[in-house]
Structures are given as C-alpha cells and as structure tokens.
Amino acid sequence: MAPRKSAASSSRRTGATNSTKSRSAKTAKPAIGAQVAEFDREQELEVYREMLLIRRFEEKAGQLYGMGFIGGFCHLYIGQEAVVTGIQLAMKDGDQLITGYRDHGHMLAAGMSPRGVMAELTGRQAGYSRGKGGSMHMFSREKNFYGGHGIVGAQVPLGTGVAFANRYRDNGNVSLAFFGDGAANQGQVYESFNMAELWQLPVIFVVENNRYAMGTSVSRASAQTDFSQRGVSFNIPGHKVDGMDVRAVKAAALSALDYARSGKGPVILEMMTYRYRGHSMSDPAKYRTKDEVQKMRSEHDPIEQVKVRLLEKGWASEEELKAIDKEVRDIVADSAEFAQTTPEPDPSELYTDIVL
Numbered sequence: 001m002a003p004r005k006s007a008a009s010s011s012r013r014t015g016a017t018n019s020t021k022s023r024s025a026k027t028a029k030p031a032i033g034a035q036v037a038e039f040d041r042e043q044e045l046e047v048y049r050e051m052l053l054i055r056r057f058e059e060k061a062g063q064l065y066g067m068g069f070i071g072g073f074c075h076l077y078i079g080q081e082a083v084v085t086g087i088q089l090a091m092k093d094g095d096q097l098i099t100g101y102r103d104h105g106h107m108l109a110a111g112m113s114p115r116g117v118m119a120e121l122t123g124r125q126a127g128y129s130r131g132k133g134g135s136m137h138m139f140s141r142e143k144n145f146y147g148g149h150g151i152v153g154a155q156v157p158l159g160t161g162v163a164f165a166n167r168y169r170d171n172g173n174v175s176l177a178f179f180g181d182g183a184a185n186q187g188q189v190y191e192s193f194n195m196a197e198l199w200q201l202p203v204i205f206v207v208e209n210n211r212y213a214m215g216t217s218v219s220r221a222s223a224q225t226d227f228s229q230r231g232v233s234f235n236i237p238g239h240k241v242d243g244m245d246v247r248a249v250k251a252a253a254l255s256a257l258d259y260a261r262s263g264k265g266p267v268i269l270e271m272m273t274y275r276y277r278g279h280s281m282s283d284p285a286k287y288r289t290k291d292e293v294q295k296m297r298s299e300h301d302p303i304e305q306v307k308v309r310l311l312e313k314g315w316a317s318e319e320e321l322k323a324i325d326k327e328v329r330d331i332v333a334d335s336a337e338f339a340q341t342t343p344e345p346d347p348s349e350l351y352t353d354i355v356l
C-alpha cells in the first residue's frame with residue numbers, strides 16, 4: 001500500500017506527480033485473462049441465480065416496453081450477464097461501479113432492488129430517480145453505483161475521477177468504469193487513461209466488447225480492434241478475457257483489482273462478449289445475420305455454460321434449476337407488478353432535481 005500513499009500525497013499537493021520514477025518498471029505485467037476461477041457448488045449456484053435474475057429482468061423490461069409501459073430509451077444487457085456478474089464477485093465493499101446506458105444488469109449486480117429499477121423504467125415515484133431519470137439515469141450512493149450515463153464514454157472520466165477521490169482519501173477502494181467498444185474510440189477515454197496512469201489511480205477500465213456500436217461492427221469502426229492493447233502508449237497493462245465465461249471474468253477481475261488496489265495504477269480488461277438483442281428497443285438488427293446470433297446463443301451462452309456444469313457434475317438436478325428459475329421469475333414478476341401499480345411522481349416534482 002505504500003506507493004499508493006506516497007503518490008497520493010504528492011498529487012494532493014500538486015494535482016499531479018512529477019515523479020521521475022521509471023514507468024517502464026511496470027513491464028512485468030500481471031498474467032490476467034487466461035485463468036479461470038474454480039467455483040464450488042455454492043458459487044456456481046450463486047452465479048446461475050444472479051445471471052438468471054438479470055436475464056429475466058431484461059426480458060420483462062423488453063415486454064413492458066413493447067406494451068407501452070416504458071418510454072424513452074431502453075438498452076438490454078441480455079447475453080452480457082457474465083461480465084458484470086463475474087466482476088461483482090471479485091469486488092470488495094466500497095469499490096464503485098460506473099457504466100453507460102446498458103446499465104440494468106450492473107444495477108442488479110450491485111444489489112439495487114429490482115422493484116426500484118423497474119419502477120424507474122416505468123417512470124414512477126418509487127424509482128431510483130423518482131421516475132424522472134428512466135433507463136439510462138439511475139444511481140445509488142448506498143450501493144456505490146454511480147450511473148447510468150447516456151453520453152457515450154462520459155462515464156470514463158467520471159469513473160477516473162472517482163478513482164482520484166479514492167486515492168485522495170486513501171480509502172483503499174477501486175473504481176470500475178465500464179464502457180463499450182464504440183466508446184473506446186473516444187478522445188476522453190485516452191485523456192482518462194493518461195491521467196489514471198500518470199497519477200497511478202485505482203481504476204479498472206472494463207471494455208465490454210460486444211462486437212457492435214449501434215449498427216457498426218468493431219472492424220468497420222476501429223483501426224486497432226484489440227482493445228486490451230489500447231493502453232500500451234500509456235503503459236497501462238491490458239488483458240483480453242472470455243466475457244461469456246463468468247469464471248474467467250472473476251479470475252481476471254480479482255487479479256486486476258489486486259493490482260490497482262496495491263497502488264500500481266489502472267488496468268484495462270477487454271471482455272469479449274455479445275449482445276443478443278438489438279442496440280436498443282427500436283433496432284431491428286439488420287447489420288448481422290440471425291445465424292451469428294444463434295451461434296453465440298447455442299455455443300457460448302453464459303448462463304447455459306453454468307447450467308451444463310451444474311448438471312454434469314451432479315451439483316444440481318433439472319428440478320432444482322427450475323425451482324431457481326421460478327424463484328427468479330417471481331422476483332421479476334413482483335417488480336413488474338409494482339412498477340405498473342405504484343404512483344407516478346406528483347406534478348410538483350416537475351420542478352425538482354433539475355437545472356434550468
């Protein structure tokens with residue numbers, strides 16, 4: 001912990017470190033990305049339940065959107081569940097999450113209530129932003145969830161700022177900033193990389209590479225498609241991880257969190273993942289074939305992988321897994337019922353929490 005403290009006090013005085021310490025000393029990169037965490041029965045069941053909750057919640061949100069209960073934008077996380085679930089397992093109390101607009105899974109993984117999230121989607125007073133933020137704008141200080149951001153890439157400098165505050169306060173926490181392959185081409189991302197490495201900030205940059213930014217594939221939009229290497233010119237170590245395997249995600253996150261927490265600075269984790277649904281509810285997804293989606297679903301589905309392991313090892317029966325599904329569906333049905341029946345904000349709320 002010593003280097004973190006000394007660099008922190010330096011940045012407190014100057015706003016930056018003038019340290020002449022050789023940054024190339026960091027070339028011994030931690031071997032992250034290739035390992036797979038071994039899960040016992042309880043852990044397999046826990047991730048199965050967690051990922052299923054996200055999936056069923058998102059399916060229900062999609063239905064409610066189609067029925068007209070949810071307005072505005074709504075971006076579903078279906079297919080990407082292993083990323084936030086595996087990372088959350090590796091985090092410690094006090095570590096913070098921040099992401100873009102594809103954020104419902106992150107909120108549930110952070111422990112926010114399904115009722116509160118669903119009620120925000122339907123624009124109700126009991127929602128996390130009192131019904132005035134919607135899908136892309138929810139926060140929970142209690143659960144260390146810093147949003148929910150509709151401006152592509154905006155969460156990256158914000159998450160870096162959260163890491164700066166951790167450093168300044170010397171609280172030992174790490175901030176995790178999630179963003180997409182499209183966002184990874186933005187200038188503000190590289191300004192953040194530079195400052196994070198310069199000041200050795202405790203931040204993990206998680207690139208959720210789901211192969212598309214709206215309707216544009218990675219290869220059409222990116223000169224360098226290996227996002228794990230995007231920090232090379234800043235001397236930030238980066239690792240490519242199978243983001244469909246929750247065990248690989250957890251193992252990579254544990255190593256990266258250790259590294260950042262010990263004061264060595266940021267790490268980039270490129271999570272190779274895939275979204276099954278369109279970019280948002282209004283996207284017919286004509287830029288890719290149905291076969292491509294079907295292949296991912298049948299060969300790499302993050303939840304199915306856990307299910308197969310549980311069954312093959314004899315750690316759970318089909319009936320037990322069905323019972324978990326039922327339990328999860330009940331939680332989601334309850335949140336949907338609540339979100340349709342709880343009151344809308346009072347008209348007097350039109351003028352609160354806004355900047356004119």
Ligand SMILES: Cc1ncc(C[n+]2csc(CCOP(=O)(O)OP(=O)(O)O)c2C)c(N)n1
Nearest residue numbers: 102150151152180181182183210212213214
């Ligand atoms: C600054 C800015 N530019 C453009 C947009 C429109 N936009 C919304 S999402 C998106 C694509 C981002 O893709 P990616 O970062 O890969 O995230 P994903 O949607 O795949 O999770 C774009 C261009 C925006 N919201 N903000």
Ligand SMILES: [Mg+2]
Nearest residue numbers: 180181212213
């Ligand atoms: Mg993307």
